[in-house]
Amino acid sequence: MGKRVGIEVSIAIADAVKLARADVIAAYPITPQTHIVEHLSEIVANGELDAEFITVESEHAAMSCCCGSSAAGARTYTATSSQGLALMSEILYHPGPMRLPIVMTVANRALAAPISIWNDHQDIMAQRDIGWIQTFAENGQEAVDLTLHAFRVAEDRKVSLPMIVNIDGFTLSHVIEPIVIPDQEEVDAYLPAFKPRVRLDVKKPVTMGPVGIPEVYTEAKMAHNEAIKASKRVILQGWKEFAEIFGREYNPVETYRSEDAEVLLVTMGSISETAMSAVDAMRDKGASVGLVRIRLWRPFPGPEFRKAAGKASVLAVIDRCLPPGAVCGPVGAELRSLFYKMPGAPKIFSFVAGLGGRDVTVERFEEIVDKARAYAKKRPTELYEVIGVREI
Amino acid sequence: MAQIDAIVGWKDLPFGCHVYEPGSTAKFRTGDWRSQRPVLDKEKCIKCGMCWVFCPDMCYSQTEEGYFEANMEYCKGCGICAHECPKDAITMVPEED
Numbered sequence: 352m353g354k355r356v357g358i359e360v361s362i363a364i365a366d367a368v369k370l371a372r373a374d375v376i377a378a379y380p381i382t383p384q385t386h387i388v389e390h391l392s393e394i395v396a397n398g399e400l401d402a403e404f405i406t407v408e409s410e411h412a413a414m415s416c417c418c419g420s421s422a423a424g425a426r427t428y429t430a431t432s433s434q435g436l437a438l439m440s441e442i443l444y445h446p447g448p449m450r451l452p453i454v455m456t457v458a459n460r461a462l463a464a465p466i467s468i469w470n471d472h473q474d475i476m477a478q479r480d481i482g483w484i485q486t487f488a489e490n491g492q493e494a495v496d497l498t499l500h501a502f503r504v505a506e507d508r509k510v511s512l513p514m515i516v517n518i519d520g521f522t523l524s525h526v527i528e529p530i531v532i533p534d535q536e537e538v539d540a541y542l543p544a545f546k547p548r549v550r551l552d553v554k555k556p557v558t559m560g561p562v563g564i565p566e567v568y569t570e571a572k573m574a575h576n577e578a579i580k581a582s583k584r585v586i587l588q589g590w591k592e593f594a595e596i597f598g599r600e601y602n603p604v605e606t607y608r609s610e611d612a613e614v615l616l617v618t619m620g621s622i623s624e625t626a627m628s629a630v631d632a633m634r635d636k637g638a639s640v641g642l643v644r645i646r647l648w649r650p651f652p653g654p655e656f657r658k659a660a661g662k663a664s665v666l667a668v669i670d671r672c673l674p675p676g677a678v679c680g681p682v683g684a685e686l687r688s689l690f691y692k693m694p695g696a697p698k699i700f701s702f703v704a705g706l707g708g709r710d711v712t713v714e715r716f717e718e719i720v721d722k723a724r725a726y727a728k729k730r731p732t733e734l735y736e737v738i739g740v741r742e743i
Numbered sequence: 744m745a746q747i748d749a750i751v752g753w754k755d756l757p758f759g760c761h762v763y764e765p766g767s768t769a770k771f772r773t774g775d776w777r778s779q780r781p782v783l784d785k786e787k788c789i790k791c792g793m794c795w796v797f798c799p800d801m802c803y804s805q806t807e808e809g810y811f812e813a814n815m816e817y818c819k820g821c822g823i824c825a826h827e828c829p830k831d832a833i834t835m836v837p838e839e840d
Contacts, residue, residue, distance in 0.1 A: 448759065448760060449759045449760070449761075450758060450759035451759075511758075511759075548758055549758060549759065549761055556763075556765065557761050557762065557763055558761065558762035558763075559759065559761050560760075561760060561762050563760065564771065564773075566750055567750075567756070567760075569753075570751070570752060570753035570756055571753070571756060571760050573753040574753045574754070574756050574760075577753070
């Protein structure tokens with residue numbers, strides 16, 4: 352049944368990777384991801400995990416190693432953050448279309464300039480379209496569970512796609528939480544050995560990653576996109592099996608006190624826990640407010656989100672990313688597209704909050720809900736608003 | 744657009760766009776990228792094979808007479824053969840002519 356322990360989330364994720372029996376870990380340390388791979392290097396050095404730990408010279412090299420090892424048929428893991436993820440960027444676009452099921456934790460952190468080691472979602476949003484399956488964890492337990500789920504889904508032969516588990520830097524990575532660490536037998540029952548559809552083999556030569564001339568490129572992109580979309584079935588199946596073995600249930604979209612709510616906050620990641628406290632506080636005062644949290648970001652769970660939003664008349668969408676010069680934040684834009692011209696669609700208001708480690712407090716959530724309500728009556732002049740920014 | 748024997752729809756693309764057949768690029772006849780073609784002056788040619796050696800597309804082959812001939816289905820018209828020819832026997836001629 353696993354054991355509930357007080358443990359730093361990063362260490363727990365490393366333990367999950369060990370329980371998943373990863374074969375190759377290629378990683379470069381970067382705050383706030385460092386503890387994950389640091390602990391994994393100890394686990395490997397101590398002989399607790401029979402894996403190859405490749406100490407690389409950069410994140411670009413880390414992801415390159417991961418592509419090679421996954422292509423060779425090894426269960427492959429890495430973790431990174433912020434500038435490290437940005438340095439990986441060139442390679443990140445390869446494993447998706449090449450169908451290499453690498454699993455990566457991204458400890459989400461702001462991007463420079465100015466230099467910031469603190470938490471927001473700008474690093475991953477800059478890599479939104481790399482063609483990986485992506486989930487966002489809310490707490491430490493979920494970070495561990497989604498890591499196991501990622502191996503299960505990514506390596507499924509029907510999927511065979513790389514997968515990112517996003518965890519908020521510091522807010523999750525460096526926090527000690529009570530977490531149930533599963534038993535090895537349970538994990539072994541959940542996670543079969545990696546049997547790739549194709550692997551590098553000198554006896555059966557294969558070319559991976561060839562040129563796609565104009566006559567082929569569009570078809571290759573189409574095939575990859577369809578694979579991403581089709582992966583949702585296995586993602587759901589992976590969570591169903593997870594619940595059966597471990598007793599914890601996960602869905603692409605979660606709701607909190609959303610029934611009959613007029614206004615719904617929409618969040619991703621760890622601020623959702625504060626948002627739940629804010630919903631409780633506002634409900635206590637008689638406000639009709641609920642929360643919808645997106646766990647599965649790619650492929651985007653459109654039907655599940657529409658169902659979760661229910662009959663709410665207002666969505667207050669919070670982005671932890673400010674794309675300069677854009678119409679609004681990426682989550683806001685996604686949802687506006689999803690509901691565009693749909694009969695009975697809610698009014699969607701986009702807010703940017705929690706950049707570079709700025710806390711999003713209960714009071715901030717209340718401010719966001721108040722503003723969304725006011726905008727529903729009187730259309731705002733801007734398509735999004737940055738919350739908590741000092742004017743003077 | 745290149746002429747391709749191996750053209751398929753997206754559903755029939757190999758998994759991950761992997762290539763299992765060695766030398767399958769021969770099916771992609773990409774010579775139509777060319778804007779100029781090499782023309783050989785047999786009076787000057789000494790059959791040394793430098794064009795065959797330097798052609799980056801390996802599209803030269805030797806004829807029964809011993810001359811070297813570029814395969815126009817693959818020649819991209821880069822002009823390296825003309826540049827390397829020690830007897831200036833190869834001239835690049837625009838495709839319009």
